Amino acid sequence: MTDSSRRHRPYIAVAGPGEATALETELARQVGGLLAQRGAVVVCGGLGGVMEACAEGAGAAGGTVVGVLPGGDRTAANPYVTVALATGLGELRNGVLVNTCDALIAVGGSWGTLSEVALALHAGKPVAALRSWTPPAEAASSGQARLLVEVSTPAEAVDNVLSRR
Amino acid sequence: MTDSSRRHRPYIAVAGPGEATALETELARQVGGLLAQRGAVVVCGGLGGVMEACAEGAGAAGGTVVGVLPGGDRTAANPYVTVALATGLGELRNGVLVNTCDALIAVGGSWGTLSEVALALHAGKPVAALRSWTPPAEAASSGQARLLVEVSTPAEAVDNVLSRR
Amino acid sequence: MTDSSRRHRPYIAVAGPGEATALETELARQVGGLLAQRGAVVVCGGLGGVMEACAEGAGAAGGTVVGVLPGGDRTAANPYVTVALATGLGELRNGVLVNTCDALIAVGGSWGTLSEVALALHAGKPVAALRSWTPPAEAASSGQARLLVEVSTPAEAVDNVLSRR
Amino acid sequence: MTDSSRRHRPYIAVAGPGEATALETELARQVGGLLAQRGAVVVCGGLGGVMEACAEGAGAAGGTVVGVLPGGDRTAANPYVTVALATGLGELRNGVLVNTCDALIAVGGSWGTLSEVALALHAGKPVAALRSWTPPAEAASSGQARLLVEVSTPAEAVDNVLSRR
Numbered sequence: 001m002t003d004s005s006r007r008h009r010p011y012i013a014v015a016g017p018g019e020a021t022a023l024e025t026e027l028a029r030q031v032g033g034l035l036a037q038r039g040a041v042v043v044c045g046g047l048g049g050v051m052e053a054c055a056e057g058a059g060a061a062g063g064t065v066v067g068v069l070p071g072g073d074r075t076a077a078n079p080y081v082t083v084a085l086a087t088g089l090g091e092l093r094n095g096v097l098v099n100t101c102d103a104l105i106a107v108g109g110s111w112g113t114l115s116e117v118a119l120a121l122h123a124g125k126p127v128a129a130l131r132s133w134t135p136p137a138e139a140a141s142s143g144q145a146r147l148l149v150e151v152s153t154p155a156e157a158v159d160n161v162l163s164r165r
Numbered sequence: 166m167t168d169s170s171r172r173h174r175p176y177i178a179v180a181g182p183g184e185a186t187a188l189e190t191e192l193a194r195q196v197g198g199l200l201a202q203r204g205a206v207v208v209c210g211g212l213g214g215v216m217e218a219c220a221e222g223a224g225a226a227g228g229t230v231v232g233v234l235p236g237g238d239r240t241a242a243n244p245y246v247t248v249a250l251a252t253g254l255g256e257l258r259n260g261v262l263v264n265t266c267d268a269l270i271a272v273g274g275s276w277g278t279l280s281e282v283a284l285a286l287h288a289g290k291p292v293a294a295l296r297s298w299t300p301p302a303e304a305a306s307s308g309q310a311r312l313l314v315e316v317s318t319p320a321e322a323v324d325n326v327l328s329r330r
Numbered sequence: 331m332t333d334s335s336r337r338h339r340p341y342i343a344v345a346g347p348g349e350a351t352a353l354e355t356e357l358a359r360q361v362g363g364l365l366a367q368r369g370a371v372v373v374c375g376g377l378g379g380v381m382e383a384c385a386e387g388a389g390a391a392g393g394t395v396v397g398v399l400p401g402g403d404r405t406a407a408n409p410y411v412t413v414a415l416a417t418g419l420g421e422l423r424n425g426v427l428v429n430t431c432d433a434l435i436a437v438g439g440s441w442g443t444l445s446e447v448a449l450a451l452h453a454g455k456p457v458a459a460l461r462s463w464t465p466p467a468e469a470a471s472s473g474q475a476r477l478l479v480e481v482s483t484p485a486e487a488v489d490n491v492l493s494r495r
Numbered sequence: 496m497t498d499s500s501r502r503h504r505p506y507i508a509v510a511g512p513g514e515a516t517a518l519e520t521e522l523a524r525q526v527g528g529l530l531a532q533r534g535a536v537v538v539c540g541g542l543g544g545v546m547e548a549c550a551e552g553a554g555a556a557g558g559t560v561v562g563v564l565p566g567g568d569r570t571a572a573n574p575y576v577t578v579a580l581a582t583g584l585g586e587l588r589n590g591v592l593v594n595t596c597d598a599l600i601a602v603g604g605s606w607g608t609l610s611e612v613a614l615a616l617h618a619g620k621p622v623a624a625l626r627s628w629t630p631p632a633e634a635a636s637s638g639q640a641r642l643l644v645e646v647s648t649p650a651e652a653v654d655n656v657l658s659r660r
Binding site for chain 3: 584585586587589590591594605606607609610612613614616617618
């Protein structure tokens with residue numbers, strides 16, 4: 001890969017609960033795989049559940065997976081992470097994950113996931129929500145709410161964020 | 166004040182948009198005043214809108230107001246902040262604000278506010294929402310969703326968080 | 331205190347080892363007391379050793395002591411801290427401490443202390459070193475090295491940083 | 496590369512000034528190249544000077560270079576970084592860099608570099624200093640000071656940290 005093409009790869013964050021349902025796990029795996037096939041760097045929280053499933057999917061497609069870990073121990077990363085960052089920032093690492101991505105795909109709902117969705121919208125970055133949070137009715141008219149789009153399938157999620165970043 | 170009583174003061178975060186409506190401003194001012202009267206330390210983001218109004222209210226009641234600023238310049242704090250922290254963390258300072266408080270009152274809605282609500286719930290801390298975010302229906306059955314309570318008045322908000330912390 | 335005078339109070343960080351010698355403890359206590367008498371807000375790491383001694387000294391003089399704690403538990407602060415911030419940032423909290431101060435006094439040496447001295451100099455802030463780190467010979471000609479001044483007594487340390495901030 | 500071998504790759508941070516001399520640049524380039532040849536992930540601050548030179552050297556040897564940037568804009572990374580993290584943490588990103596590495600090589604001296612050396616020693620991680628900071632005499636007897644070793648050549652620096660991590 002040339003420097004030039006590498007520099008222009010999209011970085012897409014995938015956020016979701018560390019304890020995921022079977023469906024969320026399968027959706028996240030597909031999202032990771034499709035992102036890697038499209039040349040995106042997958043950025044995730046580096047631990048289990050949705051984070052591990054998207055990493056596994058991306059890894060199986062030969063992709064790069066960055067795990068932005070909350071703790072200071074790099075070995076806590078799931079085995080599919082290709083580059084692990086042990087931030088030592090605790091839950092504030094969600095903000096690093098949001099800062100470094102071009103767009104975010106949320107798979108499933110949890111309060112940690114919601115904080116990432118909110119931070120991404122606050123930063124003006126597109127978010128695709130796959131069986132995840134939906135915009136509150138009272139926010140629907142704001143410009144930032146329009147950044148949050150509900151999607152139905154992994155393919156739609158990936159198409160959506162790559163077309164909007 | 167004795168060391169002992171000071172150590173046991175509650176720290177209550179007040180979160181809300183930097184550009185607030187007249188109603189949000191008035192509600193935040195009352196929240197700040199009531200918190201100070203009850204001996205709580207008010208923690209806010211240190212800037213304008215709801216942050217400034219709650220600080221003004223607390224200050225008028227002789228309270229302590231900690232402003233946890235995003236930038237590295239302490240003088241950006243609104244004039245009612247009694248102790249200003251220039252974190253240099255950008256929006257990640259929301260996480261510091263949540264870490265240091267016992268409970269959070271959200272006044273009005275914005276994506277920054279939502280990220281603070283989500284981080285507080287994720288950390289297991291009580292949240293009172295005053296004309297702010299309401300729990301998504303799909304989360305209503307979770308334990309953390311029960312931490313988020315809608316309230317109607319500043320007095321109810323303050324009673325709520327001080328009784329639950 | 332009026333808002334105006336409060337806004338113009340200097341914020342002086344005091345850094346030093348959590349396990350301090352009797353001499354370091356006594357020096358730090360005097361530094362804290364003199365800073366409070368001069369109207370400065372004392373900012374420290376909030377734990378033991380030099381951090382506790384400077385807070386005790388400042389508290390005895392009626393001063394404000396901000397403890398910027400590494401962990402997420404506010405009650406870890408020493409009893410002399412008047413405002414405790416539980417950052418959850420680990421050792422990265424040293425950077426918050428440096429960002430928020432106008433100048434730094436280092437009492438005694440430790441690697442944590444040295445990191446605070448280096449961050450302060452890197453940020454262009456004056457540092458007074460009391461039985462602490464001295465500038466490496468190879469750096470003596472740089473502008474930033476001149477920000478680091480060795481002092482011999484608590485009074486000299488306080489005079490030095492308050493005159494240079 | 497198998498997951499297993501990837502998980503056991505060392506992560507070595509290379510720290511040094513953003514404005515480097517010709518000698519520092521050449522030393523950093525060799526350090527980066529040797530680290531990549533030995534299978535280490537190179538972690539750096541992502542910007543210019545020593546950070547760019549070590550990344551260039553590692554990249555020429557086909558290595559992975561993680562750039563932990565201070566700002567929130569990923570495109571600020573030098574062109575040799577293979578994975579860029581836009582932390583938005585400002586100078587506090589030095590702490591993330593130290594948390595995520597097994598050991599650190601300092602090339603040349605600056606106050607930013609010194610803060611990284613001090614944070615690494617404080618965290619108990621080995622440091623090799625190549626034309627950089629030397630341990631203060633007063634610290635020479637401490638266990639942490641022994642973590643800081645002066646080296647004379649890039650090869651010695653790389654051997655030193657890889658044997659001690």
